[in-house]
Amino acid sequence: MNFDRPVDRKGTSSVKWEWFKGEDVLPLWVADMDFAAPEAVTTALVRRAGHPVYGYTLPSDALYEAALGHIEKHFGWKVERDCLLFIPGVVTGFNVAARLVGETEAIAVPSPAYPPFLSAAKNARREMVKVSLPVENGRLVINRDVLEAQVTPETKLLMLCSPYNPGGTLLTKEELSGIVDFCEERDILICSDEIHADLVMDESRKHIPTASLSKVAAARTVTLMAPSKTFNIPGLGCAMAIIEDETLRTRFKAAMDGIVPYVNLMGYEGATAAYIHGSPWLKEVLSYLKENRDYAFKRLAAMKGLKPLLPEATYLIWMDARDLGVKDPAAFFEAGGVGLSDGAHFDAPGWLRLNFACTRAVLQEALDRMEKAIETLKSMPPAAR
Ligand SMILES: Cc1ncc(COP(=O)(O)O)c(C=O)c1O
The missing domain is CATH 3.90.1150.10 (Aspartate Aminotransferase, domain 1)
Structure with missing residues (x-):
């Protein structure tokens, strides 16, 4: 290219x-x-457009295999097919996650934040607890200490963005582990927006999915990923929620019910081609x-x-x-x-x-x-x- x-x-x-x-x-x-x-994305879209029935569409076996294969290859995280839900967007995903906590419970949102994070709690009529992130040595920092100092006892969900937008912080294993330990101790769920996971600038470092850290992490994390930023196909509207804990997954699906549409068929086509050939x-x-x-x-x-x-x-x-x-x-x-x-x-x-x-x-x-x-x-x- x-x-x-x-x-x-x-x-x-x-x-x-x-x-x-x-x-x-x-x-x-x-x-x-x-x-x-x-190019493979364009080829796949044009091919699919040639079939003139554009009905409701399921994610194909090929898409499951390609998406899960990508996650395993790039992040060393092996996810079972049942844990993967396709959703039309990551913003949709974190707004659904905001509905997982009780109406009297609060949601921690680090700041500065990608703007839709700032309205997710309000959209769900939950209280937002802002967590100001310091800049240390030219790097925006989110870690256990920062959370501990600002998160309230009412907080039951943390909106994490990893890698962090804005700022581009690639969280280290130590930072992530500290965050997970803190959330475990306080019984806080984590919604981990990892839409920028593939866009690491330093070849010597790798993105670590929060849920891949440990069984404890997996049990309380909703991971949001997508091919959209990675392959520059955000207009196709295809993203993924990965939830390993069955009870949490059932609650997430219930919160989606009736308000989250199917992913459109071109989104599936584009995602499949991107993950296989991109x-x-x-x-x-x-x-x-x-x-x-x-x-x-x-x-x-x-x-x-x-x-x-x-x-x-x-x-x-x-x-x-x-x-x-x-x-x-x-x-x-x-x-x-x-x-x-x-x-x-x-x-x-x-x-x-x-x-x-x-x-x-x-x-x-x-x-x-x-x-x-x-x-x-x-x-x-x-x-x-
Ligand atoms: C951190 C983050 N989450 C979500 C999104 C948007 O996701 P989607 O278009 O899938 O809703 C963006 C887009 O810039 C983003 O930076």
């Missing part, structure tokens, strides 16, 4: 590109990649992304007023822009021609998130524009910023 070759996404109703339609703004916000999905593509895209990460990080770190965190995983750079001295950093860079995610939506005003899953040329242009925008501050009186 030549990831340098641009794919024109204009006119495809892309969320990322439509937002700034008609404006000269490079969209480096919502988490999808500007790259074509693996590994070489994934290897190549990871290497391209890693170069983009290093390039973008170096340039951002050199920009006055920005403090980026180096993501260990994900294709997203989380940065502190408070020292820029502008009221609204997202609006400031948008005026300079770069569309970033506004930290305010992640419960972190003054922070920004940059998606570097684009061609190097677009990334370079976006960073040039950001640099130029910062230059203009020199001649701008503080009151006007």
Whole structure:
């Protein structure tokens, strides 16, 4: 794959590109990649579209085998077929998980957070207990100590995001074990959103599924995974909930009843092709992304007023822009021609998130524009910023 070759996404109703339609703004916000999905995915979709009946569809044996095979091969986690439920999205999955706790119980949500985490407790009419994550040595940290200091006795569910978005923290075995021990001691369920599991930037490290740590971990964890971020097929709407504990699985299914639709048939087709044939593509895209990460990080770190965190995983750079001295950093860079995610939506005003899953040329242009925008501050009186 030549990831340098641009794919024109204009006119495809892309969320990322439509937002700034008609404006000269490079969209480096919502988490999808500007790259074509693996060719095998396109071939499978076109083939399926050639059959003109688009009825309700089941996940095939081939999909179970390919998805479970991928999880075992990449994370060394062997999961039984019965434990795997296909769902239309990971956000759906964690909103269902929020309904697993009693109405008087609370849900711990680490902050900063991927925005839909911040509304999951409210959607389920449960109390949210925010857990502020510190930045230590340029890394956003979630561990036992952080939870212990902030989680209340009413808390019965932890919304974990691993690898962490935003920030890109790849949790270590020690961090995960501490979190699991803490949850076991307090009888807290874990909803582990592992949608970014395949997007580890450092080849010497691996993502560890929370539930794979131990029997204790498996017994209290709902794992959410998906081929969507991995193979750039989020528009196909296919994700997975993996729940090894039978009682917990039955409760999860009951909470889904009547409100969660079947996965659409193209989602199944795309996921099957991606898991069977997508590994070489994934290897190549990871290497391209890693170069983009290093390039973008170096340039951002050199920009006055920005403090980026180096993501260990994900294709997203989380940065502190408070020292820029502008009221609204997202609006400031948008005026300079770069569309970033506004930290305010992640419960972190003054922070920004940059998606570097684009061609190097677009990334370079976006960073040039950001640099130029910062230059203009020199001649701008503080009151006007
Ligand atoms: C941590 C996290 N969870 C979930 C999602 C979205 O999942 P889905 O589109 O399957 O609902 C995203 C997308 O950016 C994400 O970053």
